[in-house]
Amino acid sequence: MSVNYPLVQAPAPAELAPRLSLVEEVTGFVRTKPLGAAGALIILAMLLVAFLASALAPFDPYLADYGAQFARPGTEHWLGTDEFGRDVMSRIMYGARIALFVGFAASFGGCSIGAVLGVLSAYCGGKVDLLLERVMDVLLAFPQLILALAVASILGPAVPNVVIAVAIPIIPRAARVVRATALSIKENQYVEAAHGLGASHYRVVRQHIVPNVLAPYLIMVTAQLGTAILAEAALSYLGLGAAEPTPSWGLMLSGSAPAYAEKAPWIGLFPGIAISLAVFGFSLFGDSLRDALDPKLRGR
């Protein structure tokens, strides 16, 4: 049961909030948000695997071993081998690097550009706002895949280019959310007071607008992380992402995986599980973070 006191919307000063040790905070998070904690655990495991792939992976992910083609999952190759005898588990481990790189780069990049444009749009208002909003409308209405196709055919199918293709559709979404928040912040009296005291535009934006749009920005970044990983997988699956022999999860599902699916289902099974698990982890964590940071903000 909540009672609204419109005057105390500003966050409480730090001295009033009870000081928690890191351990207390973590256990508190686990207790109140078990699903979010599970998500965080999945993300941590994935980060660990990605960073330590060269130490953890039992085989070279690029090394073809024609003596071990289509090896069943067993003691030597835990998750089996593909049609070139490459170890599926090692490829999935190295694939985590690509998924995380594209996920983080695209969602941070897209959300940051979107946030800057959103703040600009809201703060300047008028013609700037009108123009930027139309550009965002065009980006939203433009089919994502055609964009990715264009990027892939102009710049070539490679991992850094996938980041661009995945990041562009994120821009208008982030811009919308940040613009809406910034618009309502701009109307606050403390912004007016700052102007009245002679603060520069830069100062007002930095001191008052940016700290207040930080929460929706962070929520957006975590929400888009999973989406970006999924988009990378889909683009690679369609041949618009990383090119062979890069161990990208989406690429591992295309071509040979369905072709040999009856003979060696593990080739296509495990990369799919890896994608699902990764996106699942980021979504669980993102959801809980959203609940924790801003119970009023909606999913999209």
Next chain:
Amino acid sequence: MRTYLAKRLLLIVPTLFGVAAVVFLIMRVIPGDVTLLILGGDQTGRIDPQQLAAMRHQLGLDQPIWMQFGTWLWGVLRLDFGTSLWTGQPVIEEVLIRLPLSLEVAILATIVSVLLAIPLGMLAAVRQDTWVDYVIRVGSIGGQAIPSFWVGILVILFLVIYFGWGPPLEFTPPWVDPWANFQQLVWPVVTVGYRYAAVTTRMTRSTVLEVLREDYIRTAWAKGLRERAVVIRHALKNAMLPVITLVGTEFAFLIGGLVVTETVFTLNGVGRFVVDAVAHRDYPVVQALVFLIALCFVVVNLLIDLTYAWFDPRIRYH
């Protein structure tokens, strides 16, 4: 309401113009020349320059780009999208061949998703932080996390291995043979519908949760209404607007955005058509399809905004 409508209709024009200009530009910038692709060259790979020039002239590609754009735009205004560079058929006819399939999948998936999502999302919200909520949340987050093309691959494998089923080669419209049509589309619809239902469930849950904290809900409880009346009559009704928005935008997306699913299930729909057209550098087809997909998106968004304005007078007069 009338001024609001006029304003919203006016805003559509620059958006569509922008999309048209961007796709036109993209198609001219990407490497690969359609005339070279059509002519193909002789065995040595050489192409007669005269023939090339003649072909370019015939297709109107020798004109300056802004003139090509103007000609095309003028055609669009008269609902003439030109002819495919490859088949020579009017683009609109080619689209109409593929549209029923995409539309049917989109409509069926929407029905599946709404029927599943609204009760489940509501249930999760009402029983927040109980095992019911957790199960529904894990199921719906899973629906968004599992790539639909992977689900498609697994479904096909399962069907092929256990039932000897193969993906159909040609689309049978429901008015020709409803049963054959059902068999063709049931799996794509299930695959797409699961993801779609997952997204909608999450949205329903979060908006119902938000509404349940409102004062009038407390009043409804205080009046001594039963849970059913509070949740359905008071909460759900007011939580529906964001859900309608989501369902609308997803529907608009589905019509042209099912490329991956269409690829997995070898369906000849609109999404695959665009991708193939890009690969063939069939400029008129790509331009028309991207324009139509954007139009669909814009119109659906307009309808959503009008629904909002209809329900909430504050928006109308803002």
